[in-house]
Amino acid sequence: MRMTLKYVAEDTDRHGNVRLYYRRNGRKVRLRGPVGSPEFLTDYRRAAARPKESRKKSPPKPGVLRKDSLHWLCAQYYKSTTFAELGAGTQKTRRSILERFCQRKGNGSIDLYDADAPHTC
Incomplete structure (x- = not known):
């Protein structure tokens, strides 16, 4: 049987x-x-x-960028032709500024940023 x-x-x-x-x-x-x-x-x-496992978002793996994060957005900017056309000194300055900002706020979702809000950094 x-x-x-x-x-x-x-x-x-x-x-x-x-x-x-x-x-x-x-x-x-x-x-x-x-x-x-x-x-x-x-x-x-x-x-x-065993109960169903919840479908919550898991924390991002190290070295992997979430597609809705500020880090991801900056990485896309660095790959762009707009960034590539800038001079080496300008690229270095902008990358430095953006990286410092991303260290403090880069894991947050870009949806949290309002384009019309006053800019305070």
Whole structure:
């Protein structure tokens, strides 16, 4: 008799070994033992009972810029032809000013900045 359980998937690795996983809501949990074994059923129940993980934004990884941050906007400006056409001294000065500002406020969303508000730095 073949046992079928919801959300159980079989994957074959590069060596031909069959591995069992519980897959649901973007999660993948490895299940030990052959189907129906006590270890398998324990792992299956544990994986099924685990609550859904929240879809909150995770903090950005180091070195990765959020697309709505001031750091990202400055990086786009540095890549632009407008910036490339400036003289070397002007580029250095502007980059220095923008980098200091980004160190203090760069992780915030650019949506927080109002273009019509008085500028105070």
